[in-house]
Each structure stands twice: as structure tokens, then as C-alpha cells.
Amino acid sequence: QVQLVESGGGFVQAGGSLRLSCAASGRTFSSYAMGWFRLAPAKEPEFVAAISASGGLSHYADSVKGRFTISRDNAENTVYLQMNSLKPGDTAVYYCTADTSTSVVVPTTVEEYDYWGQGTQVTVSS
Numbered sequence: 001q002v003q004l005v006e007s008g009g010g011f012v013q014a015g016g017s018l019r020l021s022c023a024a025s026g027r028t029f030s031s032y033a034m035g036w037f038r039l040a041p042a043k044e045p046e047f048v049a050a051i052s053a054s055g056g057l058s059h060y061a062d063s064v065k066g067r068f069t070i071s072r073d074n075a076e077n078t079v080y081l082q083m084n085s086l087k088p089g090d091t092a093v094y095y096c097t098a099d100t101s102t103s104v105v106v107p108t109t110v111e112e113y114d115y116w117g118q119g120t121q122v123t124v125s126s
Contacts, residue, residue: 001027001116002024002025004024004113004115004118005023006117007120008020008120010122011121011123012124013125014125019080019081020036020120022078022079022081024077029074029077031053032088033051033052033078033098033099035047035096035098035099035107035113036070036079037094037110038092039092039119045095046061047061048068049068049069049070050070051106052065053105060097063089067083067085067086069081069082078097086124088126090122091122091124093121095119096117099112
């Protein structure tokens with residue numbers, strides 16, 4: 001079992017920045033890939049970013065590339081999502097996810113992740 005707890009969401013004006021954190025517990029953190037998804041009202045879950053177990057590889061959705069950065073600290077069992085140049089379209093609930101069951105190095109689909117956090121709201125005003 002893996003428990004994921006997100007923090008760092010909030011309200012920010014367009015152009016601002018936020019950093020989300022996700023603390024993991026329950027299994028060896030450095031053994032599995034991590035990701036971030038977001039869910040906006042009336043929309044399907046959207047992949048945002050993912051990082052390999054070692055932290056050496058990452059992948060981003062085109063909509064956030066160049067603005068968001070995913071990173072992880074395996075000594076602290078934490079994954080981060082630094083979000084810069086935020087836009088109103090980034091408004092959503094952001095979920096931290098863990099893939100402990102596949103061998104995909106950098107998973108990007110909902111189906112590849114077997115653990116999800118409770119979510120943290122990010123609201124960007126125009």
C-alpha cells in the first residue's frame with residue numbers, strides 16, 4: 001500500500017507560481033514512478049507530468065511544457081510540481097499518483113497509476 005498526501009494548492013493570479021508537494025509513504029519510494037494529473041469541472045482527467053523512479057527521466061503534457069517542472073527527492077519521499085506562468089486554464093484539482101505495478105519508466109496514462117492522492121485545488125484568476 002502507498003499513501004499519498006498532496007499540499008501546496010491555492011489561489012493565485014495569472015502569471016503567478018505555485019509549488020505542489022506530495023509526500024508518499026508505505027513502500028520504497030525510489031522504486032516507483034510518480035505523476036501528476038489534474039481534473040477540471042466537466043472534463044476528463046488530464047495528464048500533467050511524470051517522473052521516473054530514479055528521477056532521471058520526466059515527461060510533460062504539451063499544455064504545461066516549459067512552465068511546469070516535476071522533481072522528486074527520494075531521501076524525503078516527496079515529489080514536487082513547480083508551476084510557473086500559471087494561466088486560468090490551469091485551474092483544476094491536482095492529483096499526485098504512483099505507479100507501483102507497471103514497468104513503464106515514465107507512465108502517462110490514468111490506467112498505469114494504481115495509487116492516487118486526495119487532490120489539491122489550484123485556482124488561477126485572470
